[in-house]
Amino acid sequence: MGGQVAEQLRAAALAARRGDEGSAMTHAWLFTGPPGSGRSVAALAFAAALECEDPDVVGCGRCPQCLAVKARTHGDVLFIEPRELVISVKTVREEVVFPAAMQPTVSRWRVVILDNADRLNEYSGNALLKTFEEPPAHSVIILCAPSADPEDVIPTLVSRSRHLYIPLPRVDEVAAILTRDGQISEQAARLAASATGNHVGRARRLATDKEAQQRRSSILHLAELVYHGDQAFIAVTDIVKKTTRAAEAQLTEENEVEMEKLRTALGMGAKGRGVQKAQRGVAGQLKGLEDLQKKRKTRAIRDALDMSLVDLAGLYRDALMLATNAQVGLIHPDMQPLAQDLAKVGPRGLAACIDAVMEARHAIDVNVRPEAAMDAMVGRIRLASGVS
Numbered sequence: 001m002g003g004q005v006a007e008q009l010r011a012a013a014l015a016a017r018r019g020d021e022g023s024a025m026t027h028a029w030l031f032t033g034p035p036g037s038g039r040s041v042a043a044l045a046f047a048a049a050l051e052c053e054d055p056d057v058v059g060c061g062r063c064p065q066c067l068a069v070k071a072r073t074h075g076d077v078l079f080i081e082p083r084e085l086v087i088s089v090k091t092v093r094e095e096v097v098f099p100a101a102m103q104p105t106v107s108r109w110r111v112v113i114l115d116n117a118d119r120l121n122e123y124s125g126n127a128l129l130k131t132f133e134e135p136p137a138h139s140v141i142i143l144c145a146p147s148a149d150p151e152d153v154i155p156t157l158v159s160r161s162r163h164l165y166i167p168l169p170r171v172d173e174v175a176a177i178l179t180r181d182g183q184i185s186e187q188a189a190r191l192a193a194s195a196t197g198n199h200v201g202r203a204r205r206l207a208t209d210k211e212a213q214q215r216r217s218s219i220l221h222l223a224e225l226v227y228h229g230d231q232a233f234i235a236v237t238d239i240v241k242k243t244t245r246a247a248e249a250q251l252t253e254e255n256e257v258e259m260e261k262l263r264t265a266l267g268m269g270a271k272g273r274g275v276q277k278a279q280r281g282v283a284g285q286l287k288g289l290e291d292l293q294k295k296r297k298t299r300a301i302r303d304a305l306d307m308s309l310v311d312l313a314g315l316y317r318d319a320l321m322l323a324t325n326a327q328v329g330l331i332h333p334d335m336q337p338l339a340q341d342l343a344k345v346g347p348r349g350l351a352a353c354i355d356a357v358m359e360a361r362h363a364i365d366v367n368v369r370p371e372a373a374m375d376a377m378v379g380r381i382r383l384a385s386g387v388s
């Protein structure tokens, strides 16, 4: 979180503590910023500052309130992360409007954070409007949208909130966030920040998740395997398989929970007269959820492959920078020796390699089978690098 953003939020929390409902504090907020800018980090930091019970500092980071908010276990701070592609009226009512109306149970404020607020449509946005316009005196509602543009959130909500734009942090800011707990070393944090284009969430995953590190390593080494006969093609199959498995694993658990919830809501598993007949009617709803989950899975696999390809493009970009003696930081500083080797291909060849990666991304996006798209990419990279 940049200094200015943090300063504004601190001022608001301080005003709230003083009971000064003047210019600094307001109950309805809209946080926007590009993916990875740390909107949820900012929203939770703000919530902690509001709930903090340290007499001298707002958001001390040490008191029970601060710790509970950070661990996302605070009874009065709700972090809603809708998975629906379009947020429904039901979700808004049950997860935002109703909880915001309740009295705080353990602290001074009820804070409801609704992420992915760009997925509100006219109807669900309207369902939120009244609460957002006149929030209960003890409630703060924060809408977060992964977008650079508040226009992506419905205008009636934008005009009733204070908008805070959270810019993408710099490498040292991401590193500072990641090293805060003392679990991640400074060096690992800086590398992860750089390798993910300063995306806080991805950087954290890369710094802590061995499998994510292995996937990155595999895709980057593809650039080396291109020079070794068929090995690059074999590696492609492996990369696609492992990326697919990882994306699936992440979704499977969530999907099961979601399906179970729907089954319960529909009264499945109940026995008795008439139940079977009623259940035939709800089969359509289950099928609908299944279809949605399937689509989501396809999307998640494509996104994961796309991120890997962005990593690979970054390596060729580093090589291009080295080949042209551009004095800029590398995206993958730990791969400098490989980038140095690749630099021998020369600027024109490297530009063609980057094009090849971009074409593969596009192909996968328009439904070409990932192995096929990536095999074609390897073929083009070999050609561009003068391997025959």
Ligand SMILES: [Zn+2]
Pocket (backbone or CB within 6 Å): 051, 052, 053, 054, 058, 059, 060, 061, 062, 063, 064, 065, 066
């Ligand atoms: Zn505190």
